[in-house]
Amino acid sequence: MNALENYLLSLQINCYNTSVTQIIDVQNRIFRSLLSGSHYAEALLVALDISHYSTPQQHQALLKQVLHQLGYRIRVERQRHDVLFIEHTRLAYTLHLA
16 A cells, blocks of 8 residues: 555545535544654655645645545635635535635
8 A cells, every 4th residue: 555545544534425524524634643743644744745844734735635535626726825625526615724
């Protein structure tokens, strides 16, 4: 398995039902993994070459990677880089990370 797959397993995401609740849950799990110094998170940060980024930048990068892996489409607002537009087949959500 690669670093992203290992990280997904470490987040214990066992429900792939797309919803706003899932997005928020994933966001919280990623943030907690960064704060706790998860070695799976660190391995993925190294693999993505973003271990030197600030914690908010790391959080956004990991969130985009994980949600993409779960089938979501992510766009970053051009004027505000802390706003993500998250879409799925039957879902559209705007997430403010600040």
